[in-house]
Amino acid sequence: MTKKPVQFQLNGDQKATFVDDGQNLLDVLRRGVGDLTPKFGCAQGTCGTCTVLIDGQPHMSCLTLAETVEGKSVTTTAGLENGAELHPLQKAFMEQFAAQCGYCTPGMLMAAKALLDTNPNPTREEVVEAISGNICRCTGYEAIINAILSVAGNSPQRYGVR
Amino acid sequence: MPVEFRKDIFSEERDDNLNEIGQPTQRQDALGHVTGRSPYYDDHLFDNLHHMRCKRSPHHHARIRSIDISAAERMPGVRRILLGKDVPNNLNTLLSLLDFGIDDEPLIADKKVSYIGEPVAAVIAETDRQARDAVAKIRVDWEVLPHVLDVEEAVRSDAPTVNDVYPDNVFVYHGSYDHQKLRYGDVDAAFAQADHVVEGRYQMSPIEQAPTETCGAIAAPETNDRFVCYTSTQALFFSLGTAAKLLNVQSNRLHFIGGTVGGGFGGKVDSLHEPMAILGCMVTGKPCKFMFDREEEMQVGAPRGAERWYVKDGVMNDGRIVARKFTGYFDSGAYTRLSSYAIIKCVGHLPGPYTIPNVYADVYCVFTNRTPATAMRGFGITGVDFAIEAHMDKVAETVGIDPVELRILNAYRDGDMKAHRRLAKNTALIECCQVAAEKSGWRISDQARQASSLRDGGGDRAQLPPHTVTDQNGRVEGFEGTGYAGGNKGGMPSPMEQYQTIPATPAAQPAPQPSQTAAPANRPAAQPSQPPASSVPPPPPPATSPDADQLRDRTRHSRRFSSISGLRRR
Numbered sequence A: 001m002t003k004k005p006v007q008f009q010l011n012g013d014q015k016a017t018f019v020d021d022g023q024n025l026l027d028v029l030r031r032g033v034g035d036l037t038p039k040f041g042c043a044q045g046t047c048g049t050c051t052v053l054i055d056g057q058p059h060m061s062c063l064t065l066a067e068t069v070e071g072k073s074v075t076t077t078a079g080l081e082n083g084a085e086l087h088p089l090q091k092a093f094m095e096q097f098a099a100q101c102g103y104c105t106p107g108m109l110m111a112a113k114a115l116l117d118t119n120p121n122p123t124r125e126e127v128v129e130a131i132s133g134n135i136c137r138c139t140g141y142e143a144i145i146n147a148i149l150s151v152a153g154n155s156p157q158r159y160g161v162r
Numbered sequence B: 001m002p003v004e005f006r007k008d009i010f011s012e013e014r015d016d017n018l019n020e021i022g023q024p025t026q027r028q029d030a031l032g033h034v035t036g037r038s039p040y041y042d043d044h045l046f047d048n049l050h051h052m053r054c055k056r057s058p059h060h061h062a063r064i065r066s067i068d069i070s071a072a073e074r075m076p077g078v079r080r081i082l083l084g085k086d087v088p089n090n091l092n093t094l095l096s097l098l099d100f101g102i103d104d105e106p107l108i109a110d111k112k113v114s115y116i117g118e119p120v121a122a123v124i125a126e127t128d129r130q131a132r133d134a135v136a137k138i139r140v141d142w143e144v145l146p147h148v149l150d151v152e153e154a155v156r157s158d159a160p161t162v163n164d165v166y167p168d169n170v171f172v173y174h175g176s177y178d179h180q181k182l183r184y185g186d187v188d189a190a191f192a193q194a195d196h197v198v199e200g201r202y203q204m205s206p207i208e209q210a211p212t213e214t215c216g217a218i219a220a221p222e223t224n225d226r227f228v229c230y231t232s233t234q235a236l237f238f239s240l241g242t243a244a245k246l247l248n249v250q251s252n253r254l255h256f257i258g259g260t261v262g263g264g265f266g267g268k269v270d271s272l273h274e275p276m277a278i279l280g281c282m283v284t285g286k287p288c289k290f291m292f293d294r295e296e297e298m299q300v301g302a303p304r305g306a307e308r309w310y311v312k313d314g315v316m317n318d319g320r321i322v323a324r325k326f327t328g329y330f331d332s333g334a335y336t337r338l339s340s341y342a343i344i345k346c347v348g349h350l351p352g353p354y355t356i357p358n359v360y361a362d363v364y365c366v367f368t369n370r371t372p373a374t375a376m377r378g379f380g381i382t383g384v385d386f387a388i389e390a391h392m393d394k395v396a397e398t399v400g401i402d403p404v405e406l407r408i409l410n411a412y413r414d415g416d417m418k419a420h421r422r423l424a425k426n427t428a429l430i431e432c433c434q435v436a437a438e439k440s441g442w443r444i445s446d447q448a449r450q451a452s453s454l455r456d457g458g459g460d461r462a463q464l465p466p467h468t469v470t471d472q473n474g475r476v477e478g479f480e481g482t483g484y485a486g487g488n489k490g491g492m493p494s495p496m497e498q499y500q501t502i503p504a505t506p507a508a509q510p511a512p513q514p515s516q517t518a519a520p521a522n523r524p525a526a527q528p529s530q531p532p533a534s535s536v537p538p539p540p541p542p543a544t545s546p547d548a549d550q551l552r553d554r555t556r557h558s559r560r561f562s563s564i565s566g567l568r569r570r
Helices: A025-032 A088-095 A105-118 A124-130 A141-150 B030-035 B094-098 B128-135 B187-193 B236-247 B273-284 B294-299 B339-349 B382-399 B403-410 B429-440 B446-450 B495-499 B548-565
Strands: A003-010 A013-020 A051-054 A057-060 A073-075 B050-056 B062-068 B078-082 B119-125 B139-144 B180-184 B196-204 B216-221 B227-231 B254-257 B288-291 B307-315 B321-333 B359-367
Touching: A013 A025, A051 A105, A057 A105, A088 A105, A088 A141, A088 B030, A105 A124, A105 A141, A105 B030, A124 A141, B050 B128, B050 B273, B062 B119, B078 B128, B078 B273, B094 B236, B119 B128, B119 B273, B180 B339, B187 B307, B187 B321, B196 B382, B216 B273, B227 B236, B227 B273, B236 B254, B236 B273, B273 B288, B307 B382, B321 B339, B321 B382, B339 B359, B339 B382, B382 B403, B403 B429, B403 B446, B429 B446
Parallel strands: A003 A073, B050 B288, B227 B254, B321 B359
Antiparallel strands: A003 A013, A051 A057, A051 A073, B050 B119, B062 B139, B078 B119, B180 B359, B196 B307, B216 B227, B216 B288, B307 B321
């Protein structure tokens, strides 16, 4: 099987690895470069727990061919923290019980970040729409929606610029 | 909407101040979750990790004439292909660790398959893709058998046998009955005196737990002759014991690490992945991962089983329910797993949270050619509670009483005798109904509003029925054994037997053997893990009528029963 070299930015760091034909980005992130924060849920693009940002846009990494991120910038949950400081979304999810089993959380966080990066003051409906590709089976969506809204717009924990 | 806590209810009864309730509390695992660092089983990286994929049955029911793995073995990256014969002890029932039930399920099927998706071979390859490609090259010569998918069709005498251990397609309780019984009072006499008899039929489809993380396990060799196993299991020690039994190894050679579960809801207790991954690791010497993909999780992963219920109530004009009769069928799928236990829980719960003086239930654990069922949130209770509460509404409509008031009228109160012969305490259905009515603006009578779980219970309501009608319906032969459910424990004394106070006679020492000659002809042979036959005296001859030993065995059954279903004092 042919291996192809791929270079991309992962959370600001330059990464270079070899990928197989047809290998998906999720597999390359987890096994190839060792970023375990995106999770495997379905490999069908239905659950959203593997969501990452590619050049700022949310993508299902399980449905993304790894070779297509050549030269692009990939952001995962591992890139949310600023040193020892949590991202406001992470703080909000933690403090407002928006993560029960935690398995959908990395995908939810990335979908929420993609929304707030472009729309810092979304309505509840816009939040619902933004996470509509992410399935949660135990936390319940209300807590997640509320956590996202709490760091949006003029709330006290205002969404920081990063 | 903020949650309102009704600390006023039963406040005089409690000595707890519930300081934590209603206050935000930080979960200890929240930081790991929001940083993506919580260690799920698949988050452990190993060099040279091998991957396992199963060849699965496309048929509901088929005999395996032969399996040709020659082409698959030549596929790139394939290290080993496992068949049923490669599993050291290829027959188990999940609750055998509790001495409950007969081993009835292979880890990898080698004679026949009884549901779509049952594994017949497992390929271990260097990549997941190579394993899948090799699985596609395995050829199985199937002899397709007639199948049955409906519980009531499965219990008919002309139905195909799903599970050879239970030829009549029903689990055998206590080695004696083809269903779990509840007898309390005399329902037929009460029906004759009731003003109304209300009947209903209810059913619930199987429900997939659908965790976001699929079930799986990774096993790797350790440097001390042990195997480490990272697993998604919800039941770590249960999975450890099951793996030790199936693989015929000492449990202290297995090092299980779990606890971080990406959603379970009951669907991660079946302990199928751990023994498979460890076996893959044993035969290749490499770290081995066995995980469901999403399609397998939905198709093969065990759901909450289907149930069908027939409920018949005798009701007086004033709304008092004087008799309730159940016939229930749990769809266990092809194997027992946990359904037999779910029914024990279920029957202990009948007739629901109501004080009814005459109750009767026959509940069957039925084998069909559907995916084996397992645990899910409150299993054993959820399906029948749906039936009971739907039926309560039907009774209310028939008698012309408000459905909330009907529940308050019939609810357990503290001190009432329940159908499983325990006194009710800490009951609160009345208060729940009152609060629900108040919150939803549902008008109920002053009398219903003033009722209390703490008043008017006990007294006559604490008395057992003067007469309980018993019967031998559903009596079966050929399953006499030592285990609570007629389990085949061979020569191994069960933990309970070490504490039995009845003096043992030679005929019963060690544990009496199941009467193999009286067992169904197609029952599987003794397990390889049993001690050699020479180490135990021959089993007593099968008796056709109950003799003293058997009666004592039955006494012992009832004692085991208490250890499982909780007859001990609470």
